[in-house]
Amino acid sequence: MAVVAERCFPVLDMDRVRFHDTTGRCTVASADAAALGLGVCVLAAPEIVVGAVIVVGVVMVAVAIKEELDAYAFRQLYPEEVTSTVGTRTAPRETLAKRKPQPEPSGQDLLPPLPPRHRERPSRCQPIPVPHRGGDDDHNKCADRIPPNRYPGMDVLVDGKHFDALQVGALVLWEIKTDQFDTYSVFLRNRVVDDQVVEMLEEWNIARACGYGFKIGVSTEAHKKALIRRDDSLPIVVTGCKR
Template sequence: MGLGICVLAAPEIVVGAVIVAGVVVVGFAIKEALDAYERKWAEPETTRPTPETRPVPEVKPAPEARPAPQQPSPTKRPKPEPKGPELPPLGPIETSERERRPECKPVPVPHLGGNDPHNQCADNLPNNTFPGWDVLVNGKNFDALQLATRTLWDVKTDAFDKHESRSQDFFIQMKLPEIQREKRLAEECGYDFVVGVRSKAHQLALERADNTLRAVLMDWC
């Protein structure tokens, strides 16, 4: 109240008071700013933003550059890869049912004996697979086997042409059933059958008696 009286009483005093009051206000504002600055730096270190706590902007990986396909040189032609020989596909070898039968497997057995010229003629057969032996096939002893052509032989060394015609006919009729049986046994196992003879007359007589027979003239014995 005393200050108001003074202001009203003396204008010059009022001007001075305003100046003083302005200084006081400015001083107060400066002090507030200093206090705020001190409070800011008095905060713990964990509250201050650091480079470690600042958010890192997401960086997208750059797209991978794919190598451009190499174009073949126009002056150089690609060499073809070498190819091996074309072979047929391997597979099981097919055999007929009759060839798998154990009785159809050719087995060399000793000559029956008793006729050396006969056995020698059979042994000298060209391409004889088992010279010196008979061959057992399908329960029958054959005189020789040419395995390369799958041919079984019955060798006849009789002096057929020295007999008269009546004896020749009788001889053919006596021997023919057994020859025909041998042929059938051979064919049952997939073999050809040949009768070897020493004379042309014998050959013709057999062919007349059975035109399915194959008679061969043996010129080696």
């Protein structure tokens, strides 16, 4: 400790370090001697250092010396702990970095605010698995396979409306159509398209209002083209599912 004190003492900021001899052992006769002798004496004698070193602000060298003094005090009080932890001493630089005061942030240093967390969906928009309707096995198998369905064997009820599937890995609701559209008469095709477009737009509005995407699956290209001619905004894909 004496060597550490003698080597480090000259670079201490004396405007920020105060020494107080609490025992009287380091008292010196002259003021010139006090400037050096008292400080070195106190720092070199850790058994009297309690209350003897006062650091005003953060002085890097003084903190390093203080680390040595704390270690000495610990060894005196708990020698068995020191023996069991030889070689595991924390690097002083890490300790000093933790104690270094952080400057006040300027407006330019501030990070942009994080985006607000996604609001929880209202209860009416929570997807509720319910049994498939209608008993059409081919249709239900298509609804389970194509998105694919997050709840196999089940429809999804959202805001009071049945959807054929909720896609795995995505918040996308699906409406599946397996009509044998290509076999219909012109009159029946027009009637089916009119009814289905109204239904699909209603489902799409519910999905969007609740924060979901929306897809429509039809079995044939002819069915898709007929729906697109009526409303080209509809998000339609051809599934190839047969009945």
